[in-house]
Amino acid sequence: MSARYTHARAILGPEMSERLPETKVLLVGAGGIGCELLKNLVLAGFGQITLLDLDTIDLSNLNRQFLFRKKDVKKSKAMTAAQTAGPFNPNVHLHPIHGNIKDPQFDMEWFRGFDIVLNALDNLDARRHVNKMCMATQVPLVESGTAGYLGQVQPLLKDRTECFDCISKPTPKTFPVCTIRSTPSQPIHCIVWAKSYLLGQLFGEDEDAGGELDEAEKQGENAQEIATLRKEAQAFKAVRSALRSKDKSSNAAKMAFEKVFNSDIRNLLSMSDMWRSRAPPVPLDFDAVKKGTFVLRGISATGPATNGSAKGNSNGHAATNGQSGASGSGLKDQRALSLQENLALFVSSTERLAARLRAGEETILFDKDDDDTLDFVTAAANLRSAAYGIAGKSRWEIKEMAGNIIPAIATTNAIVAGLIVLQAMHLLKKSYNTLRNIHLQFKPTMPLSAVMISPPNMSCGICRNTYTSVQCDPTRVTLGEVVKGILDGSEREVSVYEAQRVLSDPDWDDNNERTLESLSVTRGKFLTIVDEEGEVATVEVGICSLPANHSGGPLILPSPLPDPPRKVKVTVPPPSTPPKKRAAPDDEEVTELEPAMKRLKTNGTAEPNLYTPSKKRRLEDDGLVLLEAPNEKVEDDDIIEVD
Ligand SMILES: Nc1ncnc2c1ncn2[C@@H]1O[C@H](COP(=O)(O)OP(=O)(O)OP(=O)(O)O)[C@@H](O)[C@H]1O
Ligand SMILES: [Zn+2]
Numbered sequence: 001m002s003a004r005y006t007h008a009r010a011i012l013g014p015e016m017s018e019r020l021p022e023t024k025v026l027l028v029g030a031g032g033i034g035c036e037l038l039k040n041l042v043l044a045g046f047g048q049i050t051l052l053d054l055d056t057i058d059l060s061n062l063n064r065q066f067l068f069r070k071k072d073v074k075k076s077k078a079m080t081a082a083q084t085a086g087p088f089n090p091n092v093h094l095h096p097i098h099g100n101i102k103d104p105q106f107d108m109e110w111f112r113g114f115d116i117v118l119n120a121l122d123n124l125d126a127r128r129h130v131n132k133m134c135m136a137t138q139v140p141l142v143e144s145g146t147a148g149y150l151g152q153v154q155p156l157l158k159d160r161t162e163c164f165d166c167i168s169k170p171t172p173k174t175f176p177v178c179t180i181r182s183t184p185s186q187p188i189h190c191i192v193w194a195k196s197y198l199l200g201q202l203f204g205e206d207e208d209a210g211g212e213l214d215e216a217e218k219q220g221e222n223a224q225e226i227a228t229l230r231k232e233a234q235a236f237k238a239v240r241s242a243l244r245s246k247d248k249s250s251n252a253a254k255m256a257f258e259k260v261f262n263s264d265i266r267n268l269l270s271m272s273d274m275w276r277s278r279a280p281p282v283p284l285d286f287d288a289v290k291k292g293t294f295v296l297r298g299i300s301a302t303g304p305a306t307n308g309s310a311k312g313n314s315n316g317h318a319a320t321n322g323q324s325g326a327s328g329s330g331l332k333d334q335r336a337l338s339l340q341e342n343l344a345l346f347v348s349s350t351e352r353l354a355a356r357l358r359a360g361e362e363t364i365l366f367d368k369d370d371d372d373t374l375d376f377v378t379a380a381a382n383l384r385s386a387a388y389g390i391a392g393k394s395r396w397e398i399k400e401m402a403g404n405i406i407p408a409i410a411t412t413n414a415i416v417a418g419l420i421v422l423q424a425m426h427l428l429k430k431s432y433n434t435l436r437n438i439h440l441q442f443k444p445t446m447p448l449s450a451v452m453i454s455p456p457n458m459s460c461g462i463c464r465n466t467y468t469s470v471q472c473d474p475t476r477v478t479l480g481e482v483v484k485g486i487l488d489g490s491e492r493e494v495s496v497y498e499a500q501r502v503l504s505d506p507d508w509d510d511n512n513e514r515t516l517e518s519l520s521v522t523r524g525k526f527l528t529i530v531d532e533e534g535e536v537a538t539v540e541v542g543i544c545s546l547p548a549n550h551s552g553g554p555l556i557l558p559s560p561l562p563d564p565p566r567k568v569k570v571t572v573p574p575p576s577t578p579p580k581k582r583a584a585p586d587d588e589e590v591t592e593l594e595p596a597m598k599r600l601k602t603n604g605t606a607e608p609n610l611y612t613p614s615k616k617r618r619l620e621d622d623g624l625v626l627l628e629a630p631n632e633k634v635e636d637d638d639i640i641e642v643d
Helices: 003-022 032-044 077-088 108-112 124-137 187-203 210-218 223-244 252-269 286-291 339-358 371-388 395-401 410-428 479-487 613-621
Strands: 024-028 048-053 093-098 116-119 141-147 150-156 437-440 448-451 466-472 494-498 501-504 526-531 539-545
Touching: 003 032, 003 410, 024 032, 032 048, 032 077, 032 141, 032 410, 048 077, 077 093, 108 124, 108 466, 108 539, 116 124, 116 410, 124 141, 124 150, 124 466, 141 410, 150 410, 187 223, 187 339, 187 371, 187 395, 223 252, 223 339, 252 286, 252 339, 252 371, 286 339, 339 371, 371 395, 410 437, 466 479, 479 494, 479 501, 479 526, 479 539
Parallel strands: 024 048, 024 116, 048 093, 116 141, 466 539
Antiparallel strands: 141 150, 150 437, 437 448, 494 501, 494 526, 526 539
């Protein structure tokens, strides 16, 4: 045993140490937590590590994602992390993959190839996807996350612990800075970008990257990349000095606009890899937007900029059309602005802020009560949203949303990465009694708290389902063949879904003769078979591909076929009662609850009708609640009543 493992062996014990070289780990995400975790795994001697990330390295990642250097900016995170960490331990086999974990080839068969999955992700969508794949394949998962000084590590295993979806998650309200730097997908990303990045670049302290770039070039780093970065930094320099220049003709606002909404976007577009799994942004043309001749995704620059939540002008002509001097005070705060109006607001707020610099203010920071900065952030965020096809927001909404961001802290990521390895060890050793949910908290007297594991939530729509998979050729196999095969001759009535789409039900079998592919049910997706009477657990069928050397029919059914448990009918608890938790995980005692009913207020009249589970489920999936009588009310602020 080489000295390399002395410490790891002392911690892990001889048995675990022996097994590590054969252990197959999937690490999803090579960002802040992922880099720290990869280093831990490699040094501990985990033998087979698959590392997957869809992104490329951003300059702003370098302060904490220590496996990356300036020469690596714009390269694949997974590939670069593997290249850097590989030599830490030559006995380890690293398999980096540049891809999205939701890509079809990462199906149930693929997940089954791992002993454990470790999430180091930054978004709910990907986390929920990995959770479902791990519940489907019964592969243990360690989930994790950090926000500033706070962190959490949660070991998850089907039937033993609750899953990531057992408790519904509130939508996150804060974002680490860099998540929003290059690929925004929500209005808040653009708001934070405008407030914390662009405002600072133009009106904050001089953040000159030139010196660092000179240094990088001296060290022989990628000259082409450095040249691109230098050009970007130079362009900001030119705009900054134009903003501070007494020369009125410098047209600084136009320069700023053209840099961030045109040339920077063009630069990003030239990296075609980035836009393989995302919709690409569209560069904006200053003069055409100003004139109102610019058309973006079929919408005129004078129409509502995007279909944002604030009410736009339905005739496509904004009320202030053509007013170039739209100022904060002249705008109705709660109206969505057209692209042209956002440009006018960008120009006017930039000029107001520039005038303040010329009058002696050295730096200007965001203050929601400072109209100039709020106008600037409103306009810049909405212009960026428009370029990326994201819904615009009103000035009033942006004031609400421009909350504080939480910077990522390297030490928090490092602590959490260490804790992930410890929980992974418990899962691999099957020492389930020692599993804990760990919280890293901002309490100097007790920075870590270890919480007992909760058993599964009996009404969870993810981990209480019965999972199976079929190997098939979706171009040849029909929906009816798969469903009939899985039900194995049972006559019970079922409805079949793919995600939220109904594909068939007992009264509607039009799709049964159609191929899976024609129904867009392809590799990596699930067919969900729901019992019409609600008496048998839902079966989820993962679609996998046929083995490479297969020559027979288009479908290989699983063996054994799934045997979903019968649900024990339990009376629906009152709406405010949380789902009952069992004292200890014990598979024998599983009972299933019907999905909780929407609260209907009957005003003392008839009891609300209980619809059959599938019908009700379809209605609820569509966001509909059926009211019995015209005087009924639904106690839910998100619900809009329609006749
Ligand atoms: N669907 C996905 N498939 C693969 N990797 C993903 C997916 N979603 C997110 N990731 C990766 O997870 C990582 C999360 O790391 P982290 O939270 O540090 O993000 P970051 O973008 O590097 O930094 P920051 O979030 O602070 O800007 C990122 O590298 C991101 O590319
Ligand atoms: Zn669950």
